[in-house]
Amino acid sequence: MYKIYPKTLFIGQIVKYLPSCQSTNDEASTLIAEGDPTEGTLVVTDNQTAGRGQRGNVWEAKSAQNLTFSLILKPSFLSATEQFWLNMAISLGIYDTLSSLIGSDLRIKWPNDIYVGNRKLGGILIENILHGYSIAWSVAGIGLNINQTEFTYPTATSLQQEAPLPENYDLPGILSSLSEKIEARYLQLRANQRENVKVNYLQTLYRYQQEATFESNGETFRGSIAGVDALGRLAIAVGGELRYFGFKEVSFVND
Known part of the structure; x- marks a missing residue:
C-alpha cells in the first residue's frame, strides 16, 4: 500500500x-x-x-x-x-x-x-x-x-x-x-x-543545439535541435534551414 x-x-x-x-x-x-x-x-x-x-x-x-x-x-x-x-x-x-x-x-x-x-x-x-x-x-x-x-x-x-x-x-x-x-x-x-x-x-533537452544524426521517412540527415514550436513539433536546423517534425516523424540515429 x-x-x-x-x-x-x-x-x-x-x-x-x-x-x-x-x-x-x-x-x-x-x-x-x-x-x-x-x-x-x-x-x-x-x-x-x-x-x-x-x-x-x-x-x-x-x-x-x-x-x-x-x-x-x-x-x-x-x-x-x-x-x-x-x-x-x-x-x-x-x-x-x-x-x-x-x-x-x-x-x-x-x-x-x-x-x-x-x-x-x-x-x-x-x-x-x-x-x-x-x-x-x-x-x-x-x-x-x-x-x-x-x-x-x-x-x-x-x-x-x-x-x-x-x-x-x-x-x-x-x-x-x-x-x-x-x-x-x-x-x-x-x-x-x-x-x-x-x-x-x-x-534540459537531450542534445539541444548539438550536431546529431536523425532519420525521417527513410532519410538520414545531420542537424541540430533548435527548439520546439507551439504545437510541440521538434525544430531541427538542417543546412541553414529549420525543419519541423511531429511525434513519430523523426528519431535519433546512434552516431
Whole structure:
C-alpha cells in the first residue's frame, strides 16, 4: 500500500493503489468515465502487465522495483492545440525531482522521455480527453526505473544504477517528491508562466543545439535541435534551414 504525504494542494492527496493491473492509464481513464475524480488523483501499481509507451512501445519494469503510476489532471485552461505545454511541465517536474539525485547527465529527450547520458530511465505517456476546444481531462502515465538493475535492453538504466545506494530507494518517498515537483510546474503553467516552462524545458533537452544524426521517412540527415514550436513539433536546423517534425516523424540515429 502506498501511503504518501506530499506537501501539495491536490496532486498525490488521493492515491488509488493496485497491486497489479494491465495499465494505470486505463484504470485512470475508467475513473474519469465512471464519474468526476478529484484532480491530482494518482493511480499506482507495483506490477503493470500491459503498460504502453510512446510510438506504441511496451514499457518493461520488474514488479515492486520501480514507479509506475498515472496522474489525473483537469487542465481546462489549455486548448486542444496546447497539449504539449503539459508534456513540458510534467517532464520538468520529473527532472526537478531526479536532478538532485543524479546530476548533470540527466536530460529530457523530446518529446518526454527521461535520459541519463544515452540511456533511458523513464518515460511519459499523456492521453487527453477533449471537450470542444479545451482539454477536459488529462491522464499522465509515468514509468521510472528506480531500483531495478537488470534490463533486457542495454539502453535502459535506473536511479539505482546511476546513483547507487546501499539500500534501495524509498519508492513512496520519491513518489511524494514527484507529486510536489510536478504540481509546482503545473501551477506555473496554470499561472500562465509559459515562457519560464519552455526555457527550462529547452535547457534540459537531450542534445539541444548539438550536431546529431536523425532519420525521417527513410532519410538520414545531420542537424541540430533548435527548439520546439507551439504545437510541440521538434525544430531541427538542417543546412541553414529549420525543419519541423511531429511525434513519430523523426528519431535519433546512434552516431
